Amino acid sequence: MGAAGGGLSNQALSKVPAEVKKPIIWLCAIWASYCGALHGFNTSNIAGVMGMSTFRQEFGWDHLSSGTVANYRGWVTSSLLLGQTAGILLAGPIMETRGRKVIILMAAVTYTIGSLLMAVNFGSLAELLDGRVVSGLGSGMAYSAGPCYLSEIAPAELRGMLSTFYNAGIMSSIAGAYWINFASSQILTDKFQWVVPMVLQMIPSTVLILGYPFVPESPRFLAMRGQLEAAHQTLSRIRGGLDDSHEYFANEWSDLSRHIQSQAEENIFRASVILLKRVWTEKPVRKILIFVLIIQTFFIMSGGNSITYYSPNILKSVGFDSEKVLLFTAVYGLIKFLSVFIYAIFLTERFGRRPLLLIGATINLICLIYLSAYLGKANITTASEHASPAAVVAVVSLCVFAVGYGIGWGPSFSLAASEICPTAIRGPVVTLAFVYQNLLSFGITRGFPNMTEAMHPYGPFALFSACTFCGIIWVFFSFPECRGRSMESTETLFILPWYKIGFAPVEDQFVYTLPDDEKERTHEHKEDIASKSDV
Template sequence: MGSEKPSLLKGTVDAVKACPREIFNFWLFFCTAVWSFSGVAKGFDEGNIASIVVMKSFKTRFVLDHETDDQYANTKGWIVAMATAGAVFGCLACVNLVQRLGRKNTLLVFTLVYIAGIFGQTFSSGSLSGLYASRFIAGLGIGTTTVIPSIYLTEIAPRSIRGLITLQYACCQQLGVVFGFFFNYGITKHNAGTQLQWQLPTALQLIPAVIWGVGLLFTPESPRYLLSKNKRTEALKVLCDLRNLPEDHPYIQEEFAGIEWQLNAEIEAVSGASVWDLTKETFTVTENRRRFVLMFLCHMFGQWSGANAITQYSPTIFGYLGIAGEESRFLATGLYGIVKFVSVLIFSIFIIDFIGRRRSLITGICLQIVTLTYVGAYLGVTNKMSTADIEASSSATAASKASIVAIFLHAVAWSIGWFSIPYLVSAEVFPIRIRSLNVSILMAFHWAFYFGCSRAMPSLLAATHRFGAFAFFASICTCSLIYVFFALPETAGRSLESMDRLFERPWYTVRQVAYPTAADLADGGLGDVERKITDEDLNKVTEVRIESQTSKNH
């Protein structure tokens, strides 16, 4: 019974009941809504660009209608992938700026960059080079929105509902996909064949950017960042406002002391270490190197499993599966976006904490392999058949419908597995001393892999007669399943010592101790950061604070 783990929902309900009711207030939820809404940028771009690159009016405006299928596959790959290329640099650029300018100011700056990129795409006037440049600029902003909001939300959320608050950002990403697809569907229904068909949905990306941009002006900087800049009074006031409690309330005093303790612990952990020192520590210490390799491969397998590329080219793929007409394809892709949104929401709340990270990922990968294999087989068999030929055969029609269902199931499989697992595990496996550096590096690799897969997808579909792309993704998933089975442990709740022991052994033996025993679990009641800090670290931090207080008294 002691090893029984409650679900996230039950644990949250119990924790909420133990907290003062005042902390669940309008101001906290307003700040959460504003910062989470910036997640729409990534999903909106995916949904929008997936739709407009198949529009005849778009191809005509950019003088691409004369290109052969192979030529346009190459051009389409560059158009779609330029935003992900920009996101790589946006992600790297904000790492230092967020420490200097703060979370709020950095996101404001890159929101303006994103808006400039959307303007450029909307009014590129048929210039392909202008479209490339503006998509790259918009990508700079998109990359930032995948880093800073998660940091901010974690820092303002009460521990009892931290998981649910940070979840809102992930849901907004998938909500953006729904926006991108359904706006295109509605506009195509009334403006098919005109320039408005692609310009209007592109311009509509400005609306959520303006909403969260204006909203940011009214939200405060995070208490943790203010405290890191020695603005103790301001940090305390912001925390009191977010919790709707006076500064002498025990809850405020305990939480503020906890923030100070964590901050001091992190400062002590990296004291005197340069980026180069931490990089060397990552790759020269065997346990740390194994941690990095594990997460590097997780991000690589996650992107090259094909889910994001399928989303970006879903109207094209639905056309391959027998759905005819732009309007019908956009409707199908809109429903596809809804399936991803709902499955991410349900999985994150009810499933992942019930079956764990490892089982979730293995389940998701297995379902991906099955669905990708079926779609690939269908495309291989019907490769030379026209839509009319498929409709004339009852068996081919049934297979076509089944392949469409398989694509939707693939979206669910990705939500169960590779969508969130790399982020969750990255936050849990690295020691605090090298965590920030490694998560930043891995996020840049994440976007680089995203760019590579996005850029390659149309050419891969063309060169492999469509079915080969799905066979390739299925083979990647198969490789990832083998690796995950041997190398990925269940990380949630493990103590520092237990985590260290996992990476002292060769990767292919981790499966033998993949699931933690009662002795491997961290002491209950402590947060993630506290679990990662040893008694020795705590003593050092205490000494630093005592010395600091002594010097102030003198």
């Protein structure tokens, strides 16, 4: 299997001219990956910060009951997701009218303001919550724009690799935040112990602001806006200076122009209304929307986000000494980053998205089953329990879970949302998907500490195990392989029945067509839109 996968990958990459692999495309991808870093820092550093003694003293938590502290933890952690949801909703129309670059700049500035509100704090819980919401607003805008920008600048043969740069940004910042927390707890002893992590989380937003003038806008966005000359020049720039005289560039520009022209009547100012109409009248578009929402559900219910948010608390439940919790979370974050990095650079274009997701989700399922069984049986009350073989296996399971998550659900949720959607409705679909994801994540994140306080700690892991099992079954039948496919052809897969999509041939030239009655309904729908656009 490995050899075959490698052969396919080498064959695909051999079609990419050397000019396309020049530094500009990699620099643009690295810059956009810092959109993920906004989200990564926001989600990971807060749990470690709230566990620091100086933070608890500053905010007076040492004198509160465990139930009250759990309630505060839930609100501080999950308030980010409320701001993030608002940011995603705000990003949609701006991204479709002003461009991907502009919304990324707005996201970086907003995130910086929120981080400052958290850092310049004198024990005010309200101010801390305000900072979390505002920084969430910024990371929410970047959450939509980052994957969209990456998928639209990438050549088809490298899209899987470049799109996972966003997830690499998330995971690297998660690892960085964990290590910053650990170093701060070891070096500092005063208020700066928790303030320094809040200040350093502004690093990715600073990179986005400083890099903004030097990166191009998405050529697909420019073409959708009717700026064909600018789109042509931008595509030539990010393809290493190729022009129409080169077959590779000519074919890509032709595909892009034809796809944009076929959807030109779908006015971007009415993108959301158009999406609703297409969902109602076109079965493939309806199936795409349902597909994207389903994968967001399994992504959240796999438990990866909850483990990231509450890893210190989980480690204490497993039996870790409190002094070692921050060190292990740093190691855990590093494992997640390395997994996504290896996935992006070495695996995704060699083996494809679908098999790696199946493997990663299966690894997660095994780890979750063991963790729920261990926490359900163990009675962690003595120091000797901390060193028991069962506890060691539980800690190893968390590490292995990070590997599975890094090659499975972690990168797949954003790849699916950005790769599969047609250009004309990608913005609204990605916005809707991420809003749904954040609302679901808010519910799980807000309730997690109270669930573990009121119930046995194994409960959430048992729930995540059941959901992951269902997710594996769904992926096996319904998750398509997008490796090597153009963005313009991927959507045709959804003409197939849901239980056949996962088995569709990988070849890019294999394009499905609608039945005659479906073609007629689609044609009438597009004529209706065109007539209204002419009014």
